[in-house]
Amino acid sequence: MKFARLVWANLFRNKRRTVLTALSVAVAFFLFGTLRSVLTTLDAAARVGSEARLVTSSASGITFVLPEAHAQRLAAQEGVKSVSWANWFGGYYQDPNDFFAQFAIKADTYLRMYPEIVIPSEERDAFLRERTAAIAGVGLMERYGWQVGQTVTLRGTIFQGDWEFVIRSTYVPENPSFGDETFFFHYEYLYERTNGGISPGWFVLELDDPSQAAAVASRIDAQFENSTAPTKTETERAWQTGFITMWGNVGFLVRAIGTAVFFAILLVAANTMIMAIRERVHEVAVMKTLGFQNGTLVGIVLAESLLITLLGGAVGLLGARLAFAGDNPMNSFFPGFGVEWSTIALGLGIAALLGLVSGAVPAWQSARLSVVQALRRVV
């Protein structure tokens, strides 16, 4: 520690170089923070799905529906407390390329099962009373400038024509990863306007005892196995994870890019440290002559490179956290996108590793330095 001032002074020997190196490290860690947050956000999104609720969908795949009659048989299952269902609407508001999710829900039971959808109770009642009423997330309300009480028209792609809804409520998600850009409306409305030409896309089940989820799920699937509409029952979390893995192998992509970034910056940082030590060959030789131990010299070099990478890393990681705090464009792709503290901690760990590795070569060089050779070289 008594050499702290020496390390500090060395850092400012060539300010421009130190700053440039720290900045390139900072930029790299900004990227690291952003990329890793994609993973943590997807992870968090997967965890939004409750492990206490089950989802029963068609065993034939996501485009297939189940008969409404399944509801009663599901409700009669041992361990099932209540049953609700929903279907995908697949419409758009004005611009066909502007995507948001719309669900037709069996409203009374659905809202009871989803405490994640936080709405004032008088708005809930107003929604439940009216057949064409809808609930929209706050993010969606902002996106289209909607007001509560307004009538909005969605164009259906699966269900033809223009559909009018009156927005009776707006929800704030209990957890940002749940997303605040979803649109809910009454299943009955869809059912009536299609003259009964619709059926539930999936059932949601609330359980008496969530720890029995696996057993209940397999009992349900066994019961419907030989029916005309076989089912696939899983926890809501597993069901949603299925949708998220459809993004493809994001984890692999992020790790591959992360590795490339790490090595690119390692090269920059190592190069800088080698240059920095080469400049002071004489100084190192003099220090050796004065009796500085090799270990001390190695420590001083490593401390310097550690300081640069940690400083740069901290700037980049905190920068990413600030850049993605609050409203940002990533939120539409990944609800609740943000840089977690765990990402910052991991990033700093990697920055430290980067510092040690990039300082290793010059540290080794200075330890091995022959005093006579170094001093003989003409200044």
Place this chain on the structure above:
Amino acid sequence: MKIPLIYNLRSLRQRPVATITTALGMALVVAVFIAMMALSNGFRAALARTGSTENVIMLRKGANQEMNSGLSREAARIAAGMPFVATGSDGQPLVSPETYVVVPLQRANAGGLANVVARGVSQRAFEVRKDVEIVQGRPFRSGAREVVVGTKFVERFENSGVGDTVRFGGADWTIVGHFSAGGSSFESEIWGENEQFMPVFRGQIFQSITFRMRDPTAYEGVREMLEGDSRLNVDAFREREFYVNQSTLLSQVLSFIAIFIAGIMAVGAVFGAINTMYAAVAARAPEIGVLLTLGFKRRNVLASFLVEAVMIAAIGGVIGGLLALPINGLVTSTTNWNTFSEIAFAFWVTPELLVAGLIFAVVMGVLGGFFPAWKAARQNVVDSLREA
């Protein structure tokens, strides 16, 4: 008078470690850039090769994708009778009313479930789509529970050999052949007979009707006639354009990610290059003094150092291209958001992309070399010579 290039080359060799580390740093940036763009390219190419410009696809009005659409047998019959539909050698119209569903199947190597398009086509589909070719086995027989699968499907799913069976829609289907389709997204699909798929899936409705035009140049007129026909209630598209449009969103997103990531990495690499070049200039101050004394102009010195930086960058660009090259042809898959089904496609490194990577590197070199070169050119001759 220009300073000879050999001077720069020898200088680079004088500091091999700095040259190589800087060039490698840039190489990694270029490699990531090329790889990401190749991903975007490959995806777009797979869909851009899907379908033909001579074919027309019809969907129910407003259903901007096959999954959402529904067309009656009546519509298929009407379409087949239209005068602008091409006919095969036997005089029958080249039209394929198709069912389209997405089924979950087990990936190979315990990769979990993936959604696959199961397309029920007519026997005519292989004539309507010229690119589609059975490469192994035979086409499915009419009336049998038989399917053919695309070559990209074969690579990625369990039990996909000729003679194996796949289970979906509550029935077992025998795979009797593999087909290729010119690298298009059809190669990720399962094709069976529409009449076999109808009863097990969505009943008596088709999702799309594709036919060959007698005269492809008459497309606009054909489209107007179809869309104006009140019996049909359809939207019509050129088949090729229809599939290209399904790729735009995702390929734009992929290109954006490529540029975003490579751009950020480039900033880091440029800082590294600036460091290297400043060090080079500082170490060679006396040399620069000599050059100036010999009568080289300041702009020659500036140009020379800039060239040196560009040389380093170009080395990086070439190495980066070489690093990225092996991924060419590597097959990966992603879910097309428009259809919720998986599409397999190959990374596609084009010569243009390699050139773009090299240009990208050169730009980094110029940015990284400019200020150090500027500093070199403005050196005071007397002071720099005194250092020697």
